[in-house]
Amino acid sequence: MIDAWMLLGVLAIGMVLGLVFFGGLWWTLRRGLASAHPVRWFVSSLLVRAAVVLGGIYWVGAGQWQRLLACLLGFWLARLLVLRLTREPAPPRPESEVAHAP
DSSP states (O other), X not given: OOOHHHHHHHHHHHHHHHHHHHHHHHXXXXXXXXXXXXXXXXXXXXXXXXXHHHHHHHHHHTTOHXXXXXXXXXXXXXXXXXHHHHOOOOOOOOHHHHHTOO
16 A cells, blocks of 8 residues: 555655756756767766666656656656756846836
8 A cells, every 4th residue: 555655755756856867957958068078968968867767766666656656746846846946037128118018
């Protein structure tokens, strides 16, 4: 039987896996675009991130669909969090647009 505390723990592990994956992607983009050899950064990062996340989901899921679903939900929530934290602020609007805004 699966209890709520265990599912919350699996959700938290899914969030950590998502933070590793999407945070690593953000970090790789910043480093890779400034590198003389960006392909090395992108390929090696993809392989490491995918191996860590797939291994973690396989281990946490333990063949139970409820655990897999909770882990994937945590992974998705981490994606939303990383998107929010890494979003660049919008440029300020010119004064003429601000005065005429609805």
